[in-house]
Amino acid sequence: MVKVLLVLYDGREHAQQVPELLGTTENELGIRKWLEDQGHTLVTTSDKEGENSKFDQELVDAEIIITTPFHPGYLTADRLAKAKKLKLAVTAGIGSDHVDLNAANKTNGGVTVAEVTGSNVVSVAEHVVMTILCLVRNFVPAHEQIERGDWDVAESAKEEYDLENKVVGTVGVGRIGERVLRRLKPFDCKELLYFDYQPLKPEVEKEIGCRRVQNLQEMLAQCDVVTINCPLHEGTKGLFGKELISKMKKGSWLVNTARGAIVVKEDVAEALKSGHLRGYGGDVWYPQPAPKDHPLRYAKNPFGGGNAMVPHMSGTSIDAQKRYASGVKSIIETYLSGKDNYKPEDLIVHKGDYATKAYGQRAKA
Amino acid sequence: MVKVLLVLYDGREHAQQVPELLGTTENELGIRKWLEDQGHTLVTTSDKEGENSKFDQELVDAEIIITTPFHPGYLTADRLAKAKKLKLAVTAGIGSDHVDLNAANKTNGGVTVAEVTGSNVVSVAEHVVMTILCLVRNFVPAHEQIERGDWDVAESAKEEYDLENKVVGTVGVGRIGERVLRRLKPFDCKELLYFDYQPLKPEVEKEIGCRRVQNLQEMLAQCDVVTINCPLHEGTKGLFGKELISKMKKGSWLVNTARGAIVVKEDVAEALKSGHLRGYGGDVWYPQPAPKDHPLRYAKNPFGGGNAMVPHMSGTSIDAQKRYASGVKSIIETYLSGKDNYKPEDLIVHKGDYATKAYGQRAKA
Numbered sequence: 001m002v003k004v005l006l007v008l009y010d011g012r013e014h015a016q017q018v019p020e021l022l023g024t025t026e027n028e029l030g031i032r033k034w035l036e037d038q039g040h041t042l043v044t045t046s047d048k049e050g051e052n053s054k055f056d057q058e059l060v061d062a063e064i065i066i067t068t069p070f071h072p073g074y075l076t077a078d079r080l081a082k083a084k085k086l087k088l089a090v091t092a093g094i095g096s097d098h099v100d101l102n103a104a105n106k107t108n109g110g111v112t113v114a115e116v117t118g119s120n121v122v123s124v125a126e127h128v129v130m131t132i133l134c135l136v137r138n139f140v141p142a143h144e145q146i147e148r149g150d151w152d153v154a155e156s157a158k159e160e161y162d163l164e165n166k167v168v169g170t171v172g173v174g175r176i177g178e179r180v181l182r183r184l185k186p187f188d189c190k191e192l193l194y195f196d197y198q199p200l201k202p203e204v205e206k207e208i209g210c211r212r213v214q215n216l217q218e219m220l221a222q223c224d225v226v227t228i229n230c231p232l233h234e235g236t237k238g239l240f241g242k243e244l245i246s247k248m249k250k251g252s253w254l255v256n257t258a259r260g261a262i263v264v265k266e267d268v269a270e271a272l273k274s275g276h277l278r279g280y281g282g283d284v285w286y287p288q289p290a291p292k293d294h295p296l297r298y299a300k301n302p303f304g305g306g307n308a309m310v311p312h313m314s315g316t317s318i319d320a321q322k323r324y325a326s327g328v329k330s331i332i333e334t335y336l337s338g339k340d341n342y343k344p345e346d347l348i349v350h351k352g353d354y355a356t357k358a359y360g361q362r363a364k365a
Numbered sequence: 366m367v368k369v370l371l372v373l374y375d376g377r378e379h380a381q382q383v384p385e386l387l388g389t390t391e392n393e394l395g396i397r398k399w400l401e402d403q404g405h406t407l408v409t410t411s412d413k414e415g416e417n418s419k420f421d422q423e424l425v426d427a428e429i430i431i432t433t434p435f436h437p438g439y440l441t442a443d444r445l446a447k448a449k450k451l452k453l454a455v456t457a458g459i460g461s462d463h464v465d466l467n468a469a470n471k472t473n474g475g476v477t478v479a480e481v482t483g484s485n486v487v488s489v490a491e492h493v494v495m496t497i498l499c500l501v502r503n504f505v506p507a508h509e510q511i512e513r514g515d516w517d518v519a520e521s522a523k524e525e526y527d528l529e530n531k532v533v534g535t536v537g538v539g540r541i542g543e544r545v546l547r548r549l550k551p552f553d554c555k556e557l558l559y560f561d562y563q564p565l566k567p568e569v570e571k572e573i574g575c576r577r578v579q580n581l582q583e584m585l586a587q588c589d590v591v592t593i594n595c596p597l598h599e600g601t602k603g604l605f606g607k608e609l610i611s612k613m614k615k616g617s618w619l620v621n622t623a624r625g626a627i628v629v630k631e632d633v634a635e636a637l638k639s640g641h642l643r644g645y646g647g648d649v650w651y652p653q654p655a656p657k658d659h660p661l662r663y664a665k666n667p668f669g670g671g672n673a674m675v676p677h678m679s680g681t682s683i684d685a686q687k688r689y690a691s692g693v694k695s696i697i698e699t700y701l702s703g704k705d706n707y708k709p710e711d712l713i714v715h716k717g718d719y720a721t722k723a724y725g726q727r728a729k730a
Contacts, residue, residue, distance in 0.1 A: 009518045009519055010519065011519040011523075012519065014517075014519040014520050014522075014523040015519060015523075017523060017668075018523040018524075021519060021522060021523050023522070024519055070518050070522075071518060122527055122529050122553070123527050126498060126502060126527055126528055126529070126552065127502060129494075129498065130495065130498035130499060130502055130504060133491060133494065133495035133498065134495060134499065134504065137491060137492060137495055137679075137682065138678075139495060139499065139673075139675065140508060142648075142675035142676060142678055143505060143673065143674065143675050145675070145676060146655075146662050146674045146675055146676060147662065147663070149657040149662065151654035151655055151676055152379075152676070153374045153435050153436060153676050153677060153678055153681060154374055154375065154376040154377065154379040154380060154386060154389055155379050156675065156676055156678045157379075157386060157388070157435075157678050157681045157682065157683070157686070158376075158379040158380075158382060158383040158386050158683070159383075160678060160681070160682040160683060161682050161683050161684055162487055162488050162491055162682050162684040162685065163491055164487050164491070164684070165684070182551045183551045183552060185551060186547045186548045186550060186551065187491065187548060188487070283507075289516035290511075290516055292514040297511050297512065297514065298512070303382075308504075308508065309508065309511045310504065310507035310508050310510070310511055310521065311507060311510060311511060311516055311517070311518050311521055312518060313503075313507055313518055313521045313522050313525060314502075316518060316522045316525070317502065317522065317525040317526050317527050318522070318523070318525060318526050319526055319527040319529070319530070320527065321522070
């Protein structure tokens with residue numbers, strides 16, 4: 001019989017009000033009864049920080065650990081060393097950078113790290129397009145004006161642009177980046193660009209009407225809008241720091257729904273303040289939950305706008321929760337069956353090695 | 366020599382900071398020098414309310430009056446009766462409902478009412494898609510959470526959905542409505558519906574993948590999201606009142622970037638409060654500027670969200686201002702040339718009669 005440890009965010013009254021809020025400690029992805037009926041044990045917690053957290057106490061004998069990118073239970077090398085029975089780490093969602101993958105490969109003969117690929121790529125892509133439009137069209141300051149009882153069209157309009165005829169580039173054109181480009185196609189942007197180690201198929205490029213730029217700095221210099229859609233790994237950590245941001249067009253907008261640690265938060269805040277960046281938006285932070293004094297909560301451009309940040313939520317819509325809850329169940333089913341017939345695209349590391357190029361090859365490079 | 370009267374919103378420091386903010390009393394659509402060089406007179410004001418407004422004083426001998434939908438100088442029958450020399454009323458933008466068109470047809474042998482068709486249809490369509498995404502993905506409460514220093518993913522996520530697989534319907538499929546549908550196509554909505562007195566061409570319907578519903582209530586009953594993209598006229602004034610809103614799906618979202626008076630503001634506020642509408646957003650108000658106590662500034666759904674209102678700005682982006690300033694100039698050029706070769710699509714009423722079906726046929730019906 002297997003012990004499953006589930007690290008989720010607390011839903012409190014919200015989980016009661018909306019039972020479809022499956023990814024909460026109260027609603028437990030809907031898997032408790034299903035596991036217990038088979039004789040397995042489920043322990044659920046949101047308490048994941050500090051040495052004496054419930055997460056730390058319970059992981060010592062857990063065989064399966066499940067967590068989300070929205071409130072990640074970080075599986076560091078230290079924690080993996082303590083998790084003597086761990087065989088499977090599942091991300092309810094996408095993005096397994098909360099796991100030390102090299103350490104996972106060396107733990108207990110190789111911990112399998114799997115995620116529910118596809119469960120929320122559409123949700124995140126939609127969030128990216130929303131954030132681009134909010135920034136380019138200056139939504140936040142305009143809505144705040146209405147809320148405080150004012151009326152000043154000039155103040156709102158002076159920072160409002162159309163997305164039409166702008167150059168948009170994505171860093172990474174995987175499942176999310178490609179979906180972002182597809183959604184942008186009818187907006188008649190001047191150009192849709194992408195940077196990735198792997199090119200799209202020529203027919204996909206043609207269908208979307210996008211173009212690959214092989215040098216990141218070269219792409220950034222052409223973009224009015226940049227959207228980050230690559231995984232966090234050794235090669236992308238801190239990528240958008242002072243130097244790279246300085247290569248971006250003055251007055252451009254940056255959207256990050258990938259991972260907070262891909263940008264250097266103080267450098268983004270500084271670039272916004274100076275006006276080099278006209279706006280920054282997205283839903284990812286480092287660390288998470290974002291502390292009250294995280295600079296990207298309050299950073300604004302010289303006109304007092306340009307911030308479209310939200311908590312880590314783009315991939316945890318009600319629709320996405322349904323999909324990743326069902327995906328987690330199916331990964332656990334596969335594990336319990338002992339058949340090893342996982343969907344290949346769900347596997348990040350398996351049998352002691354990288355199963356995906358996105359993390360593996362680039363992390364090793 | 367011709368006297369031109371221009372009613373625009375004040376740009377103040379914003380007009381100085383951003384000279385591209387052409388649609389302001391300070392920057393005067395960039396037409397002062399051009400008019401004065403030809404010996405004409407230009408009077409510009411934002412003062413348009415009350416009997417003794419500058420607008421009322423100056424219109425008595427103006428031959429051309431120009432205004433915008435963002436800060437409209439309303440040309441009522443009373444004012445038209447006083448405007449003894451008026452020959453041409455130009456909308457810098459789209460939407461000429463601020464003019465009493467029947468009265469205009471009877472004034473001075475027929476005042477020509479023209480607008481810059483196409484100048485901001487893309488801007489508005491982008492704003493519609495932005496607003497739909499903001500409402501469906503629960504952006505505003507989530508951003509406010511970040512701004513006030515909090516972190517509660519559950520609170521944000523419980524009202525966050527994907528646009529994918531939802532039914533979206535537009536009331537009106539003219540230049541803006543069609544562009545909205547085109548931009549929504551790659552979002553993989555369950556269905557894209559439209560209601561209009563005129564069907565799209567079959568090949569356009571097929572290209573977009575949308576379907577006409579001949580009965581408005583029938584369409585509304587199927588829609589998760591409704592977007593209003595029809596002109597304001599006698600047949601659409603107060604259309605979205607208590608009764609019609611009750612035909613909408615419970616928990617649906619309503620977006621209005623057409624005209625404020627198409628909805629009954631108190632009824633929309635009430636429907637939001639009860640949760641029958643999950644959200645309401647857009648940029649149009651009645652009257653304009655919206656008074657401090659306008660109910661749609663502060664109306665929220667039972668979870669405290671669902672409001673994505675901004676001042677009337679969707680069609681006055683910096684990019685749109687450039688286009689409508691140039692369009693106004695070209696309409697005036699035509700008038701001054703005496704050649705009567707206006708672009709047919711720019712004309713609303715001309716030579717004493719309706720020149721467009723959108724206002725004419727339906728208003729008469």
